[in-house]
Amino acid sequence: MNNQMENAVSSFFYYIWNTWSEDECKVVYGEMYRHFWGKWSQMTDKGIFGAAERFYAELTDHYREKLVERAVSLYDGKARRKLPDDSKILVCSECGSTQIEIQAWVDVNTNEYHSDVADDIWCLLCKDNVGTCTKYDYTEMMQEWWRFNNTDKLEYLTGLKASDFSSDNSGQTFAEASNEWWNSKSYEEKRNIYLANNQRQRHETEHY
Structure with missing residues (x-):
């Protein structure tokens, strides 16, 4: 086995052991992720040991390539790759x-x-x-949208209630809690929230 192939095999297993999740399945397989996550769950029902091999064996060449490409993009053998800025x-x-x-x-x-x-x-x-x-610019755009949401919209998005916070400076403590909720989200989670609600706002504006 040459070094390149050996590196890819190591990358695949380290990816599966350390990073593979339902969110990663969405990244790799997009709208079809539920099918593949269900297949993965079936493999783990038989025990975690050997699940990676069983799952890989169930895939066609096309879907194996997608999985391995993702693994190699994140891992260099046993080491996690440094992601680009x-x-x-x-x-x-x-x-x-x-x-x-x-x-x-x-x-x-x-x-x-x-x-x-x-x-x-x-x-x-x-x-x-x-x-x-750039991902940086899109993140900044989402951050700008978040900053301009009013209290009613923040309550709707976060599930928090401003009235539940101390009456002393309640607006500030609610805002801080809302920002903490938002900042705890990953890029993909923020993107889904932004798209779901920003598209709704645009639709309502168009029909105003």
């Missing part, structure tokens, strides 16, 4: 997803990249050609 990660400017693709000319024999076919970026979630921005 958010200012260097491109996302869909419409929905913030990293699941975006561009066609490219690649050598059939060496897999060496030569050039992009076109500037059109395809978002797997939007199912359309989209523009891009």
Whole structure:
């Protein structure tokens, strides 16, 4: 076994042991994640030991490749890769997803990249050609949206009630608790909250 193959095998197992989760399943398999998470759950019903091997064996080559590509993108053998800075990660400017693709000319024999076919970026979630921005910029946009939500909207989003906080400076303590709730969320969780509620706001504005 050459070093590259050995590294990929190690990356796969370290990924499964340390990172694989339902959220990761969503990242790898998108809208089909429920099917694959169900399959994974069936494998673990037989015991955690050997579940990774059983799960891998159940996948077709196409879906194995998706899983291994994700593992190698996060792990370099046994070591977790240092993820690029958010200012260097491109996302869909419409929905913030990293699941975006561009066609490219690649050598059939060496897999060496030569050039992009076109500037059109395809978002797997939007199912359309989209523009891009950095993950940092999209995060800032979501943060700006969060800051401008009023008390009623924050209560709706967080499930907290301003009236439950001490009457002494209750507005400030409620705001701090709301911000703590928001800041505890991952990028994907914030993105889902933002999209669900920002799209609703735009729809209501259009019909005002």
